[in-house]
Structures are given as C-alpha cells and as structure tokens.
Amino acid sequence: MIDPLRLDLVPLAILGGIGTYAARALPLLAPGVDRLPAPVLTYLRLIGPAALGAIAAADIFVADGAFRVGPEAVAVITGAAVGWWRSNLLVGMAVSVLVVLLLRATIAP
C-alpha cells in the first residue's frame, strides 16, 4: 500500500523542474531579444511550424526505431488537412480520432 502523502520523490521533481524552467525562462528573460537582426527573427518565427511538425512526424512515422506509415499517420495527416481547411483544430483532432478508429476496425487493426 502506497502512503499517498509520502514526499521522498518531491525533491526529484523539483530538480527536474529547475532545468526545465531554465530552458523555458532564459530566452524570455534575456535582455535585448527584441533587438535581434531580421534573419534571426525570421529563424525564430519558423521554429514553431518546424518544432511542432517535428514532434508530430516523429510520433506518427517512427515505431520501434523504424520508419512506418500506419493508420496513425493517415489519421493525423487527414485530420491536419481537415483542420486547416475548416480552420478548426478541434474538428481536425476529432477527424483524426475517427479515421484511426475506422482504419483499425477495418484494414489495419
């Protein structure tokens, strides 16, 4: 039986949080970020689509260390396309869930 009030691992969470917060805070608190050269600002603007696309792609195209196109990839790409077309993230996510359910129930369980 686990004691729900045990605190032994709280310091570990705090240690992990310190480095995590540093990564999140340093660029936001550094002075002069608004005076960066234009090419650097362009680079920073492009990090959003690149990093989020990277997270999604690595999640849906890699399984067990190998490239794979499965129902998840089809569902996510379909959902992203529908979400972009309808300008609605929620609709896109719902389509992704429906498509993956449909594919798993039919051609790719």
Added chain:
Amino acid sequence: MSDAVKSDLHTARRRLAIDSIGIWVLAIVIGTIFGFTAREGGLSLVETAAFSAVLFAGAAQFAAVGLLAVAAPWSSIVLLVWLLNARHFLYAASIAPYAAALPRRVRAGLAFLLTDEAFALTSAHVARLGRIDLLGAWYAGLSIFVPWNLATLAGWLAGAALPEPGTIGLDVMFPASMAGLAVGLVRDRAALIALITGGAAAVAAAILINPSAAAMIGGLVGPLVGIALTQRGRSESERAAR
C-alpha cells in the same frame, strides 16, 4: 483601441478558445494516464502531483517515472528530463521577441507554463495578431496546467477504471494537435518548408540518433532549410528579373 483592432483581438481570442478545447481534452486524457502510470510505478499522490505541478512536462514526467521503475539513479533521471525539455529553449526563443515589452515578472511566470501545447496555442495566437496578447498567453498556459494537474490527481485516484486510450482512438490526439497547430502556423513558403523539413529531420533523428532528440533537431534544422531555400528562390527570381 479602434473597432477594427478590437474585432481582430476578439476573433483571435475566440479562435484560441476553440483551439484550446482540443488541448483540454488532450491534457485530461494524458494527465489521467500519467496519474495512473505514476501510481503503478509506486509514486505517492503527493509525489505524483509534484511531478505535474513543478516539473510540468508530459513526456519528461513519463520518462522519469519509467526510470524510477527500473531504479535508475536520480542523476540520470534529472539529466534525461533536462535533455528532453531542452527543446523548450527554442519555444521560448521563438516567443521572446514578442514578449520583450512585458514586465520581467510576467515573462518569468509565462515561462513556467511553456509546454509543447502552450507554445503551440500561443504561437498560433501571436501569428494571428502579429503581437503577443497577455491574456491569451496566460490562457494558453493555464488551459494546459489546470486540466493536466486535475487529471493527474484523478488518474492516481481512479485511473484503473478508465479504458486504454488506444482502444477509443485517443492515442492520436497528441500528434493530431501538434500537426494541426503546426499547419495553422504556415503563413508563407518558408514556414511550409520549415514544417516539412523539420518533420523529415525529426523522423531521421528518431531513427538514427534517439527519439528524444527528434523535436530539437527538427526544430533547429527546419527553419534553416526554410530560410535557405526561400532566399535562394528570391535570388534566382531577382537574377531573372535583371
């Protein structure tokens, strides 16, 4: 504030609110799984809550619990958590030019909430407005933090009663939200190229190096290629015009 500006802000906030609904669902589903996983891994309710409230980084929390389950030393757990979350440096750097005029204390607070999902919502909101909206930025961060933490507690207390997410298709919600928000950020050719090459680089990195490096490498490589290819195209069209 002129009527047109007010209307733009209202429209952008409405869109942010709609987009955040999917993120709430995502935070609730994955937060619940985390709470349940942490309990299965032997963490107490308070320890589990501390991971979600203090560390507040989904993938890193799962990794930490996984390493605790195999009795890994704290030093390696902390190092892995920091490496996994190094990508947040890119997120903060991306938003920093827009947030520079905000008070330091506000920036310090917003930084704490800057997860993958909060960055995705905030950067899409900034792209729509062309500037940061403080209320929108707090909303984006808290719309992950609050459901994530409540769901963590619920998952620890009652997770065993919940169905496996894959059986009801909820396992695709995270990549679907990231892909949907990434596509929403595409405003020009450079952004499209950055998205595609960032994704390709991440897949290659996940296979050849390590899955935990994928987002960082994709986020670094994509913008470089986006800028290089669009500048090359611009130079060629300028030469042709002459």
